[in-house]
Amino acid sequence: MFKSTVWRMIRFFARQLADAKRYLIAVMVMLVGTAAIQYAIPRITQSVIDQVIPKKEVGTLALSVGALLVLTAVTGLLSAGSNYLLARVSQSAVARLRNTLFGHALNQDFAFFETSKTGDLMVVLTSDVNALQGLLSPNALGLFGSILTAVVVLVIMLIQNPVLTGLIVLTFPILFIVNLFFSRLIHGAWRRVRQSTGTMNNQIQESLASILLIKSMATEDQTAATFAKVNEDNRKNQLAATTYFAEFSPVIDFVDYLGTALIIGVGAYQVMGNSFTVGGIVAYLSYLTILQAPVRSLTNLIDRFQQAVVSYERIENLLAQAPQVVDVPDPQPLPTFHEAVQFDHVDFHYGNGLPVIQDVSFDLPKGETVALVGSSGAGKTTITKLLDRFYDVTAGQITFDGIDIRQVRARDLRRQIGVVTQDVLLLDTSIRDNIAYGLGTVTDDAVWAAAEAANIADFVRSLPDGLNTRVGERGVRLSGGQKQRIAIARIFLQDAPIVVLDEATAALDNETERFIQTSFDRLMTNRTSLVIAHRLSTIQHASEILVVEDGKIVERGTHQELLYKNGRYAQLYALQFK
Numbered sequence: 124m125f126k127s128t129v130w131r132m133i134r135f136f137a138r139q140l141a142d143a144k145r146y147l148i149a150v151m152v153m154l155v156g157t158a159a160i161q162y163a164i165p166r167i168t169q170s171v172i173d174q175v176i177p178k179k180e181v182g183t184l185a186l187s188v189g190a191l192l193v194l195t196a197v198t199g200l201l202s203a204g205s206n207y208l209l210a211r212v213s214q215s216a217v218a219r220l221r222n223t224l225f226g227h228a229l230n231q232d233f234a235f236f237e238t239s240k241t242g243d244l245m246v247v248l249t250s251d252v253n254a255l256q257g258l259l260s261p262n263a264l265g266l267f268g269s270i271l272t273a274v275v276v277l278v279i280m281l282i283q284n285p286v287l288t289g290l291i292v293l294t295f296p297i298l299f300i301v302n303l304f305f306s307r308l309i310h311g312a313w314r315r316v317r318q319s320t321g322t323m324n325n326q327i328q329e330s331l332a333s334i335l336l337i338k339s340m341a342t343e344d345q346t347a348a349t350f351a352k353v354n355e356d357n358r359k360n361q362l363a364a365t366t367y368f369a370e371f372s373p374v375i376d377f378v379d380y381l382g383t384a385l386i387i388g389v390g391a392y393q394v395m396g397n398s399f400t401v402g403g404i405v406a407y408l409s410y411l412t413i414l415q416a417p418v419r420s421l422t423n424l425i426d427r428f429q430q431a432v433v434s435y436e437r438i439e440n441l442l443a444q445a446p447q448v449v450d451v452p453d454p455q456p457l458p459t460f461h462e463a464v465q466f467d468h469v470d471f472h473y474g475n476g477l478p479v480i481q482d483v484s485f486d487l488p489k490g491e492t493v494a495l496v497g498s499s500g501a502g503k504t505t506i507t508k509l510l511d512r513f514y515d516v517t518a519g520q521i522t523f524d525g526i527d528i529r530q531v532r533a534r535d536l537r538r539q540i541g542v543v544t545q546d547v548l549l550l551d552t553s554i555r556d557n558i559a560y561g562l563g564t565v566t567d568d569a570v571w572a573a574a575e576a577a578n579i580a581d582f583v584r585s586l587p588d589g590l591n592t593r594v595g596e597r598g599v600r601l602s603g604g605q606k607q608r609i610a611i612a613r614i615f616l617q618d619a620p621i622v623v624l625d626e627a628t629a630a631l632d633n634e635t636e637r638f639i640q641t642s643f644d645r646l647m648t649n650r651t652s653l654v655i656a657h658r659l660s661t662i663q664h665a666s667e668i669l670v671v672e673d674g675k676i677v678e679r680g681t682h683q684e685l686l687y688k689n690g691r692y693a694q695l696y697a698l699q700f701k
């Protein structure tokens with residue numbers, strides 16, 4: 124499983140990098156150049172010590188120093204160039220991936236968002252994508268460069284001084300194992316730090332979001348105590364991570380130093396026996412750093428690789444999700460609504476399989492109002508969601524002017540239906556942008572006309588910033604009634620021929636209720652409406668009232684007919700007006 128994921132991930136990277144071939148070739152050329160210069164610099168130092176100094180060649184000395192300065196400047200340029208190109212390639216690959224994932228998530232249907240937690244999706248879109256970016260980062264990709272340099276340097280060192288080079292190479296497995304062990308420990312420790320930081324952040328976010336609840340239940344102390352516990356866990360994890368680091372750094376330094384000790388000990392011994400030179404020792408000390416670099420970053424890369432594989436698996440899982448509600452390959456055009464919507468023996472259940480809607484049939488002719496009433500949880504909202512095709516019916520069909528709504532493009536259908544829900548969704552932007560949301564460029568006159576129709580214009584005019592007033596996160600700076608009227612203004616502007624109104628259940632004061640009712644009435648004039656009514660006084664003029672209980676229509680008729688019948692509706696009505 125792990126192996127096949129690794130292969131798929133490598134192929135994925137190859138595809139991502141395919142169109143950056145030119146850049147990657149340029150990077151390779153730069154890396155080869157860097158390798159050559161990194162080999163040459165210690166060689167020049169060596170020749171200065173071994174030849175230029177004994178022979179007192181001042182001219183060659185000046186030349187050598189000049190060459191060293193030029194070469195160092197050139198490596199600087201090459202590494203800046205290759206880092207820039209690698210960063211450019213990896214960042215655009217990652218940005219593309221994030222766009223794909225976000226678009227894919229947005230295109231999922233409603234059912235998907237019910238089963239996936241927002242937090243989990245956030246992790247995939249941020250941390251998991253970052254983990255892949257970690258593998259594509261200039262550091263990780265630059266490892267190829269440092270391996271290349273190390274191999275070149277190693278071959279030449281072996282030819283020059285096989286004994287000393289052989290001994291140095293023997294320290295590498297120790298260096299590798301100690302590094303691996305250390306990085307496992309430290310990564311584990313940092314993972315725990317990240318987890319506890321995540322828990323801490325969630326706790327802060329949740330507490331701030333539910334501040335009203337905390338204040339009204341006076342649970343400040345309790346909330347602070349829970350937070351203190353999470354905070355303490357986080358402190359302990361941080362301390363453990365830094366302790367590991369403090370303990371292991373000297374060990375790593377010691378193993379690093381083994382190579383240096385060998386060069387000084389064995390090298391000097393060879394110099395005494397005239398089989399090596401002082402300049403050679405100095406050059407080898409520089410080469411040692413070049414050789415150790417990839418050994419050290421390899422362990423880092425192994426960890427990043429493992430993290431990336433786990434993240435890639437989660438990304439793949441998200442990409443493998445396919446929405447159930449999809450457009451047919453050849454959708455029919457949907458002309459403007461002109462006749463009727465029909466529910467024809469509709470059955471529906473959510474993912475858990477429990478029947479929610481059973482054998483529901485009704486007509487919603489153009490220009491008429493059909494009202495849904497019934498107890499909480501009876502299935503009224505579900506019926507409106509089926510009309511908007513947020514879910515597909517499990518049996519029967521819903522037709523729009525005779526066309527099954529599964530045969531048309533979902534967005535064409537939804538454009539013709541305006542929805543005002545109980546919990547009004549507002550974005551943290553201006554009132555103007557909230558009213559015009561999703562409707563392209565709209566003139567201020569049109570926005571004012573919609574605000575006027577929704578009975579919110581006077582209020583907007585009374586604000587110092589008028590239409591430019593920001594509504595705050597989730598519209599916190601507005602009252603419930605004001606939010607709802609902004610949502611109604613949005614529907615006026617959308618000018619959909621069909622409206623779905625879910626009356627607020629929350630008790631509104633009489634004045635607000637009257638305001639909203641007038642704007643609802645205006646919205647319903649000349650439109651076709653499906654209304655979920657909680658206050659039965661508002662639907663007395665509906666052309667048909669459907670009483671829904673346990674997902675079935677148990678009674679239907681006009682207000683007068685149903686009162687006369689003296690059944691469930693009459694009962695509900697009596698309850699509200701006794």
Ligand SMILES: Nc1ncnc2c1ncn2[C@@H]1O[C@H](COP(=O)(O)OP(=O)(O)OP(=O)(O)O)[C@@H](O)[C@H]1O
Pocket residue numbers: 237473474475479497498499500501502503504505506
């Ligand atoms: N996403 C879902 N997954 C599973 N069951 C659901 C889901 N949404 C709603 N239900 C269930 O479906 C039934 C009908 O819910 P629905 O929201 O349609 O009722 P409602 O009549 O609109 O209620 P209310 O008047 O309280 O808004 C309820 O039993 C509810 O628990």
